[in-house]
Amino acid sequence: MSMHSITRRDFVRLGAGAVAAGTAIKSTLLEPPVLAAQAAAGDASGRKIRFVSIGTGIRGCDLLRSARQVPTGVLVGTADLYDMHQKAGLEAYGADVPTSRDYRSLLDRKDVDAVFVAVSDHLHRRVVLDAIAAGKDVYCEKPMSHNVADGLAMVDAVQSNKRILQVGSQRVSNLVYKKAAEIYTSGRLGEVHLIEGHTDRNSPSGAWVYPVAPDASPQTIDWEAFLRDAPERPFDAVRFFRWRCFADYGEGLAGDLFVHLISGIQGVSGINAAPNRACSSGSLTHFADGRDFPDLLATLYDYPGITVSLHCNQNNSGGDETIFYGKEATMVISGNTLTVTPQDTRPEPEGYSLDGWTAAAKKQYLNEWHAANPAPPAKMAAMESYSAPGDYDDTADHIANFFRAVETREHVVEDEVFGNHAAIACHMANYSYFHHSVATWDAATQSIKG
Template sequence: MNNNKTRRSFLKKAALGSAAITSTPYIYASSYKEELFLERIYEKREYSANDQINLALIGSGIQGIYDTTSALKVNGVKLVAACDLYTGRLDRAKELWGEGLFVTRDYRKILDRKDVDAVIVAVPDHWHKRITIDAMKAGKAVYCEKPMVQNFEEGHEIIKVQKDTGIICQVGSQGMSSLGNEKAKQLYEDGAIGEMVMLDMYNDRYSSEGAWQYPVPPDANPNTIDFDAFLGRAPKVPYDATRFFRWRNYKDYGTGVAGDLFVHAFSTLNFILSSDGPNRALSTGGLRYWKDGRDVPDVTLTFYDYPETKTHAAFNASFRVNFIAGSGGGGGFRLVGTEGEMEVSSNSVKLTRSKLGMTPSSYSLIAYTEENQKKILKAHSLANPENRKSELNIGETTYKAPSDYKGGHYDHFYNFFQGIRGKKEIIENPTFGLRAAGAALLANESYYQGKPINWDPKSMKLL
């Protein structure tokens, strides 16, 4: 990163803003604590029935419902069909979106429909690649839930098909298009925290639901669930409702903690820094509490190395997830630089800038005579004539989304539909999606192999 991206260059900017994301100017003081509000400007337009985007949902489970609910808040979007392998979810789709909704257990019937313009792919991870590729080949724009793929090789196939077809494909890390991410990117590029040193991400949970022990409905049976279709290319096993409804707990269908949670952090981190991602990962952890048949850990700690690039210095990243956090739970995402730090969420950014302690203190001076102490302090003052300047403009600013902000999930779908209409570039295309998913999947590779894993973030391949 260019060395002029420092506090000094940052402080020359009296106001940080753009047409889409703005805030009031900085209030300069020797030390301050303030709150500023962000703003989002959306296109104001109503669409006729002929101009609307007809949407279909493939995978009407928990995330699929949340995705569709957010998507339908965007003007000019209508849900016309839903697919799931459990009939109870199809009944639920009709409860939510009307009895006239077309429903099926075969996603191919969705892709055959001429009235479907775009699909949400919110199925278990091991189905992402096939359905995403089939949908693009059928001419449907795709919003594919994260992680984009279950393994590295699949990502390159999706990238190729997207380039060959030219079909819009957005990967769904919900907070990617948020006000918080955009403001953090702007602040970083303006030099607000200096050069990157480390990233600290943690997610603590303390509930069975947080540990993916989702309820199994009373009517679950081989007649209401197409279990063979669910298995797909995964190893064949007898009907097991627990595997169907709690698929994240199994390597055959999911990607564990890394694919569920790390990938969000990598999406945000790579976006803020304009980075291709890390080049090395070392992971540890274990199954400490939720010993319910799952074969993925419930405690994971992974350390990543990011190489120096044109947009950031070399730095380290720490990712930690604990599904049995006796503290009660919580989470954080903190970028630490040489001159400050940012705590980032979809709805806010807290920027803290501090003074670097360079003046000898009583701790080290205690070993010298009073006369030598005075000489040391005088010599230090003469050698650092700008030390007083470093004491100015230190403090804390929190940038917050307004109370009526529609949220990062809405913004990500807004970007998707604007992309379909040719009005915006897709913010998380398949290449971006593989870089985020690939970095996350390195944690699994390292954990199960018991060794560090090297990765080429540009070519997106294991070394």
């Protein structure tokens, strides 16, 4: 590959050093983890975790399709306030279990161990707190909270009732991210002070312009239940199906997409704290359809010793990537592939500044440099890449981790503290964008300050 034929992105992905040195790539296909989940089922007593699912819309159905692959749990009921989503949930799991518009009827059941919560974000707090009060363990979709107060209340409820909460940013269980965490903690990247992440989606679907279902009406949707904890307003199907666009129910790009990037970064780097500061820029240009949130958001975060730069953009070039820039190597996670490219830090004589030197001075400098550095440069380490199989489902693994914790009372991979920190980072991004100021996390008062 000539230097002229590679794009800037290729250059970042491959690493300048590797391209220059023509370094070989060692590729590894990681073992499918669903096998691990199934093996875990073999060890267990055979008792299955009996769970119900509250909210069986887009994500609720995906969760149920993934849960079917996890033999340690069994679905025993569902609830959704929209009739078609109730039916879709049953179809997704392939089960004929009781279903209801009112989730509280499920929480009263003594035979239920655990609850999936996949309702719109503004109702996470209420449903999770009700489930905990009923003595259930909870798998709550990301972002954990709709605002800082909700997150703090959820942390308190989980801890004071000794319940298990798994937050649903499934990449924390993803075997590619686990491999990345192993490499990061080994120190092979050298010091890392900058992490970059982006999720770019250049389409109406990427901007949540979801169709309104033909049967949507106040008869098929319990609009009052949807509006609980949100301001009163007449029935509005656009708000129901595109709730991510509106601050009453969602958090826009930060809550939908930043949260995955941040959770992945927390999982790999071991950061488990709210950022000290966040500064956002952005705009609403492509999808100015009455929504509250921008369609471009870029945020710079300060974590202790690490700068994190995130953006979500209406352009497809970047895809979904997280890049860890180390002094010794660059690690890129792109979708389900991880690449580690060593930095070429072998000593070499200074070149650029010699352009202003005379030929004689240049010669003398180079002679002296080579005399002081007689050894041939060490061979560069090979580039490494690790991939998950094409059909890998990290959600199944995340669910398996949750069921195992419910059974053993061991820790989940993404608990309430981790999930709350990731969500606070999202709320700080939005605070900064809407207040046109830097957002600071005040640990003493557990609040965001301008």
